[in-house]
Amino acid sequence: MPVTPDLPRTVAALRASGHVQRPVKHEIRDNLLAALREGRDPWPGIVGFDDTVVPQLERALIAGHDLVLLGERGQGKTRLLRSLAGLLDEWTPVIEGSEIGEHPYEPIVPSSIRRAAELGDDLPVAWVHRDHRYTEKLATPDTSVADLIGDVDPVKVAEGRSLGDPETIHFGLVPRSHRGIVAINELPDLAERIQVALLNVMEERDIQVRGYTLRLPLDVLLVASANPEDYTNRGRIITPLKDRFGAEIRTHYPLELAPEVELVAQEADLVAEVPRHLLEVVARFTRHLRDSSSVDQGSGVSARFTVAAAETVAAAALRRAALTGEETPYARPVDLESVPAVLRGKIEFASGEESREDEVLEHLLRRATADTARFALRGVDLDELADAVSTSPVRTGERIPAKDVVAALPPVDALTEIAAKLGASGTEDPGPMASAAELTLEYLFLTRKLAKDESDDGDTVSYG
Structure with a gap:
């Protein structure tokens, strides 16, 4: 997608433009409220949920809650999750070359912090479209902690970095969704030991990889879909993880x-x-x-x-x-x-x-x-x-x-x-x-x- 040519290209120009950094949940809340005030439909293509699911979803997003959609197959859960991307700003600035899309005002990984200190106001800025800030993962039994959170990258170790260096970590899907939305479809299919890896992400917003503890202030909205537990035979959402979701919303087939x-x-x-x-x-x-x-x-x-x-x-x-x-x-x-x-x-x-x-x-x-x-x-x-x-x-x-x-x-x-x-x-x-x-x-x-x-x-x- 083409980028508007007059967007700032350095952090100094970004500050001069008056750009204000917002957490992703605040961004979604502000854009949702703006759509409601202007009479625009925030949920194009969503049918049959106007008086039931949508009001609950909007309240959860306005509250800033991570959420899980519970419902039988074919009730539009995935379509509803994907529509959340439309509530993000169309373009957002990131540190150019950043592995996890950090905001130019707030680098959080060692390499970006070092670059920001060295380049100062000349730190280069790139722009990411909202379509690339929504990440979706289908939970399967073979999904690993490395897929979701990260693992030690043997290539970086081979290049001469020590195993104790945090920069040897290859980030997984959740850290790479920093400042965006990460959706996990069919969450109960995720092995329970893998669900445990999400606990810190959802509450303390840090990650642990093979003994490393990185205090990364991850800024993500975590959403998921699942079948109601009372009749799924494939797995369950573990209680500590279920407790960390701020909202649990039931979907349904069209009522009329x-x-x-x-x-x-x-x-x-x-x-x-x-x-x-x-x-x-x-x-x-x-x-x-x-x-x-x-x-x-x-x-x-x-x-x-x-x-x-x-x-x-x-x-x-x-x-x-x-x-x-x-x-x-x-x-x-x-x-x-x-x-x-x-x-x-x-x-x-x-x-x-x-x-x-x-x-x-x-x-x-x-x-x-x-x-x-x-x-x-x-x-x-x-x-x-x-x-x-x-x-x-x-x-x-x-x-x-x-x-x-x-x-x-x-x-x-x-x-x-x-x-x-x-x-x-x-x-x-x-x-x-x-x-x-x-x-x-x-x-x-x-x-x-x-x-x-x-x-x-x-x-x-x-x-x-």
């Missing part, structure tokens, strides 16, 4: 349908257009899975499942368009049928449900489809359409082009209302109308107002 749909629309990479009513089916399907006693709720049903389901529906629509020769792929309810088969492996079922997985998924998908149609078509009299289809059956399926579905629909007034309710009005493309009609026919079948049969070639015929 609208944020769930918004999340899918934001995160999914859709290769074909998927109308909102099908995104709602997918979102309701996920929510039904989260409420089902047949699913292991300790494992959770990730928001990634909803996103993957929407992407699967879009892929099915694109494949169907290739088979039927349609120029514009547009998702229809027939494309939902691929979701249970493709994503079954992402769900952990409860004990005793081993032989009923397909039955559970298909039942909940039908229920989600019916709920979506009932909500979307409320107020529309569908009896006329049901009577007309009883005498003039409609064939649908993945090999039936949208124009053929639309052409087979009976000329009833209810279709105009259906088109308006499901966003199929005002377009010459038959895809939206075919999608709306299929959803309506499926709803009439699920409410037992129509029957349907599957032909040998996989097509579905709806009739009375």
Whole structure:
């Protein structure tokens, strides 16, 4: 990233510019409060947490607390942690060449202290963008103290320094995050003996490396994510470390349908257009899975499942368009049928449900489809359409082009209302109308107002 050319390049110029040094937690607090006063959203891309998680997080940051986010998989913990970087100043000065990014006003390692004494006002200054002040580490069982804190560097020893020289230390991830944010994902996966190494960092802000005790006034915000301890089998956060976190914030899946749909629309990479009513089916399907006693709720049903389901529906629509020769792929309810088969492996079922997985998924998908149609078509009299289809059956399926579905629909007034309710009005493309009609026919079948049969070639015929 280009640096603004008029930024000071020496410590003397930096002082002359009026720059004021702030600890990283004060910097975050000031920038967060400024955003709140100005009505700017400090959390772009964060969905469904406005009235629950976000206020707690903002209070923790304003208090200057290190914090841990607790929540099931796929609840946006990592995205929330990464968004913290947006609360840092866009550019911050560091001592040029410093190993740990010290502020020019406050060198803390021996080499930088020596340089500052020798160069005085000519100490060179470099500028670091906020994106480089956020460091993330996925906790794994093989993570070592050297990775997080540091170790003796054999190369420096080989160069002639003695083992007692603090300058032989190669700093780990936490010291290198000095004046920034260090995030540890899945903290319970970190071996307990390694968690112990973080105790001094969080409380006394010093580090210990193989007998060295360096009183480094580290300036870091330490944040972490974890699954709730009551159902994780992989490890735990040791009590002394847990005690040192100033805030423990619980995340959750979207509480309402609208944020769930918004999340899918934001995160999914859709290769074909998927109308909102099908995104709602997918979102309701996920929510039904989260409420089902047949699913292991300790494992959770990730928001990634909803996103993957929407992407699967879009892929099915694109494949169907290739088979039927349609120029514009547009998702229809027939494309939902691929979701249970493709994503079954992402769900952990409860004990005793081993032989009923397909039955559970298909039942909940039908229920989600019916709920979506009932909500979307409320107020529309569908009896006329049901009577007309009883005498003039409609064939649908993945090999039936949208124009053929639309052409087979009976000329009833209810279709105009259906088109308006499901966003199929005002377009010459038959895809939206075919999608709306299929959803309506499926709803009439699920409410037992129509029957349907599957032909040998996989097509579905709806009739009375």
